[in-house]
Amino acid sequence: MSAELRDRRGRPVVVVTGMGLVTPLGWGAAANWSRLIAGESGINSITRFPTMGLKTTIAGTIQSQTGAPYSAFALALEIAEAAADEAVRQSGIGVTGRFPGPLFIATPPSELEWPQLARLVAADGGVADPGDDGGYQRLLAAARSRRFDDLRPHAAFASIADAVQTRFGTIGEPLSICTACASGASTIQMAMETLRRGEAEAALCIGTDATVHPEGLVRFSLLSALTTRNDPPEKASRPFAKSRDGFVIAEGAGAVVVETLEHARARGAKPLGVVLGAGEKADCYHRTRSKPDGSAIIGAMQKALADADISAGAIDHVNAHGTSTPENDKMEDLALRHVLGERVRDVPVTSNKSQVGHTLIAAGAVEAVISLLTMREGVIPPTINHDDPDPDLALDVVANTARRASVRTILSNSFGFGGQNVCLVLAAEPS
């Protein structure tokens, strides 16, 4: 094997050869890119269900293209398949329905939603017996009628992974991963490790989420994580702005085909970028907050740089986690000051969440795709709504309008509730 196919530590070089994207901004990477660099927002008032009485009434939703009634399972699967199809087609890998490697996928929680529980309730028509906790005896009786077995995929954690595997014909056991809001990045990290260990030559990585439903909204609202700045919706997501007050839930899917450079070259595929390294560090401080000294997220960034075998000085751009919560953006600034040192004021930082919203489980994959597009196009999408920069932050935020820049190496951050932090180092395609 020629030297360039391995990195300085002798590990196989892992490249991206296909990308796919579905977000509130549109279906497909091209549709997203034109709206991203135009500084547009995908956030709207929620019309999927009545929001009267809810504190937060906005989100970044996606309309199904099949017209199927909404469920988190159905929509998360539809957009995962759309993003994966785009990525697989672009890579030109395998033959239709036979992807030559494993699937790494991050999916939202599997659970029965209220309309589905309502079907079970209606089957019986009665009211819960006193002492029947939650009326579950009634629901179980309805389930035993075997008339509702079509609901099973909604409650099975492997169901989205399984459907994607069946469609694309990936090899072996599909890996369903959950590291909360770092999940999308975790899929790419784990695929990279698998390829480096020589266990596969290619992998399909997908992050998907479609959980804008009443309970999804209420849960994050109760954690005080959501913005309540509902009007106008497009101004609500304000990463790194002084007036930021929470994130906006959004739906989305990002997919990448990764393969060893050797495998890509052998089949004449064009690499779109390199997965240079990844790092993770778990926080042990609090379920929803970072350690005050930022040591866990600093650790994740430093481990990613070390794994990529580069110094912080080589980072041209940071695709931030940048949720627009007061806490996250402050801590991310603190950590980047530590990692980048003096350069923190010179390295452009952007948060795609200002435009897309926070796609939760999918965010790391969605933002990896946008990072790769950023390097290819030489344009950094803006952090919109940056009207009032937070004076306490040192970051060079790409404010409001896209910025031309030659970007060769990007740090992409993803931090999850539960203290799971994953950072990717992505680089432009090998020359």
Add this chain to the structure above:
Amino acid sequence: MPSKSTDVWVTGIGLMSAAGEGTAAHLAFFDDPGRGPLVDEAGFAPYPVHRMAEIDMTRQIPKKSDLKQMETWQRIGVYAAGLALADAGIAQNPELLSRTHLVVAAGSGERDAAVDAKVLDTIAALGDTQFSAKEILPTALRPTLFLAQLSNLLAGNISIVHNVTASSRTFMGEEMAGLSAVENAVRRISAGQTELVLVGGALNAERKDLLLGYELGRNLWPHPYAPVWNRNDQGGGFIPGSAGAFLVLEARPHAEARGVRAYARIDAVVTDRAERNESGDIRASLSQLFTRIAGNVAPTPIGVLSGASGVQGPTEEEQAFLGDLGARDFTPAVRAFGSRLGHTVEAQFPVGLALAALALGRGRYFASADNDAVEQPLKTPLQRVLVTGVGHWRGEGLALLGPVDGGRIG
């Protein structure tokens, strides 16, 4: 697999179930096939459930504030993780904990039945799903409950309570979650990526919301208790069991350097996912997996700790595969641990590995019931244990474990 691979040792076990907590309780329980089954047939009728033994959670989770932030499945997992860390001599050692990687197999947390009752009654009365959910949820849901429902928060709580911080990964997908978690941990150690991993899972079976999810599609056994091999006449099904199972896996040189004795060596973990379109797919998948790991092993009678669920098709096919082992001169001495502890779904494969390591660590296999047609005695000294993990609807996996000289339990 890489040519130079590092041996993976089991140096810590944390186990809790209907049989109690700890390694000694589980050895005693599995040495006595006459004991049990420890099953509650009334509480969730018509579904039997293996309930968790009475355990004082504060022994591993001392802070009330931590306990309050968790629902039962997380408490079980955090407790079992603590047992494993203590058993491996890692607990309270900040230097080792900061280098311990966490891999968790998880489902998701528990719903608040009282809140659901309110919403469902309103739905029944008014027929308006969205309205009632929106009216009731904001006042009734607790923020902490949502955190208790997030799949990755079992791992998050283990990090917080026990300070395991090198990294944290959670795998999902019913039994496949357990297969993925163990396989990921073993591969990273074999490849020299990491030296210390805490891996496992937990299930709280005593939940009607969980039973509802599995009754859809008819996966549960709705009759009085029967062992997993004896359910096919009535359509099969699994009996859920509450359990927590964590293992500390360690690179052999690392374990030797810090002078800890191991229970067992994990020689191989392999997984696959058959389409299951036709009868025989699962049997063929298991057969291929076994061929992948048995290449370097001389045929010999072998202990098989089967994770069979009792769900009809997969259980019948696994039984056929185990029969095939005899024809390949690996006479299997099968023990379906799910017959004794219940089916623990995400935790099932880790439970199987923990029991295999316990048996190898003391050099003696578990007894079989005298009158059992499937589960025969092992007629040779215990040399290897095969652990099977066949998902009740998807996923197949096998692990092969062997002894370590001077095993952990003398």
